[in-house]
Amino acid sequence: MPIGCRLSFVLSEHLQPRRRRSGSGPTRPARLTLDQLRVFVAVAEREHLTGAAHALRLAQGSVSAQVRRLERALGLLLLHRVGRNVRLTDAGRAVHRLAVATLEQAEAIEDLAAGFREEDHGEVSVAAGLVIGAHRISAWLGPFVRAHPRVDVRISIAAMQPAIEALSTGKVDVAILGTAPPASNFETISLERTELVVVVSAQHALAGTRNAMTQLAQHRYLAHEHGSATQVHANKVLGDLAELSPTIELEEGALLAALHTGLGFAVMPRAIVESDITAGRLAVLPHRGHAVAVVFTAMRRPGMQTPVVQAFWEHLGAMAAM
Structure with missing residues (x-):
């Protein structure tokens, strides 16, 4: 040959693959x-x-x-x-x-x-509640973005329940809402505590009126978007008084502007409108009963996080401690 x-x-x-002895199992x-x-x-x-x-x-x-x-x-x-x-x-x-x-x-x-093992590279996705997204998220994100210029930040604005669902299913890394869901398994950081107040423009007919709350039925109620955590708590402040008033439901970006023009009254987190109250642009209507407190809360799923998400979480924790 x-x-x-x-x-x-x-x-x-x-x-050729080696033959295995009979009874030794399938050939891999x-x-x-x-x-x-x-x-x-x-x-x-x-x-x-x-x-x-x-x-x-x-x-x-x-x-x-x-x-x-x-x-x-x-x-x-x-x-x-x-x-x-x-x-x-x-x-x-x-x-x-x-x-x-x-x-x-x-x-x-x-x-x-x-x-991705470096905290200055990668992406962090955030679901912000309607009020948070309109009035707080930019200020809270600013220092983090400046400190991590290579990090991509994706923000979605959502009502409370969709934001919680997005966090639960892993569509976002962190959710920041006007309240924490009861009995949740999320890790949380309390970012800001405030109370809800009923406010009108300083030029509105109700401003400075005695027993203004009893006259709400004669004026328009500027309601937050359906599903907003603030709107859920607003019902605790107004009770059935709001049901007697003609209602305009507004997106968060438009609601504050409508307040300033004197279009009606609204329930707002005091921290959001504090500067307007101090400057005399808005007036707080006194109401009976206990103050309704709200806590702006950051949430994330427990467990291992990417370095950039962990860095963002620590940033939120540092802001809460200020």
């Missing part, structure tokens, strides 16, 4: 590894086992063994020996092209992971 034929026979026999195919691909690419580019071994700082026997394992895993002959050198087979050239691309992608994944 010609030598070439015998070598071909021996190599093809070598590439050999799996290729990134290390095998790295060694194969080094050999293919140098066409020399010893040169690849020097470049990789490995023993030549280890390089040969890795190539053999790769050939066995693929069931293909990848290299021809030509004297002291090696040449790629047709299959070897095709595998080499894909191996180079695979190793580049693997390196990109490692670089991406390294970036």
Whole structure:
């Protein structure tokens, strides 16, 4: 038999998977590894086992063994020996092209992971309640964004229940609302405590009126958007008084402007309108009963967080402590 034929026979026999003994379970195919691909690419580019071994700082026997394992895993002959050198087979050239691309992608994944382990890279997504989104979120985010210029921040403005659902399902990393849901499993930070007040423009007919609350039915009620945490608590302040008034439901950005024009009365977190009250642009209507307190609350799911989300959470905690 010609030598070439015998070598071909021996190599093809070598590439067949080893038979397992009967009763030892199903045969599992050999799996290729990134290390095998790295060694194969080094050999293919140098066409020399010893040169690849020097470049990789490995023993030549280890390089040969890795190539053999790769050939066995693929069931293909990848290299021809030509004297002291090696040449790629047709299959070897095709595998080499894909191996180079695979190793580049693997390196990109490692670089991406390294970036996400740094707190100044990555993304943090926040669901803000309607009132929070209109009046607070920008001021709270500003210092964090300036300190982390490479971080992407995605903000969605939502009513209370959709924001909680987005947090529960992992669509957002943090939710900031006008109240914390009762009996939740979220980690929380109390960012700001305030109370709800009934306010009108300083030029409104109710401003400075005695027993103004008994006259609400004669004036328009400027209601927050449906689903707002503030609107839920507003009912505790007004009781059934608001039901007697004609109502205008406004988006948060428009509600404060409507107040200033004297369009009607509204229930607002005092912290949101404190500057307007102090400046005399808005007036607080006295009401009977206990004050209704609200707490602007940040929430997140318990468990491991990415470094950038953890950095944002610590930023919120520092703001709460101020």
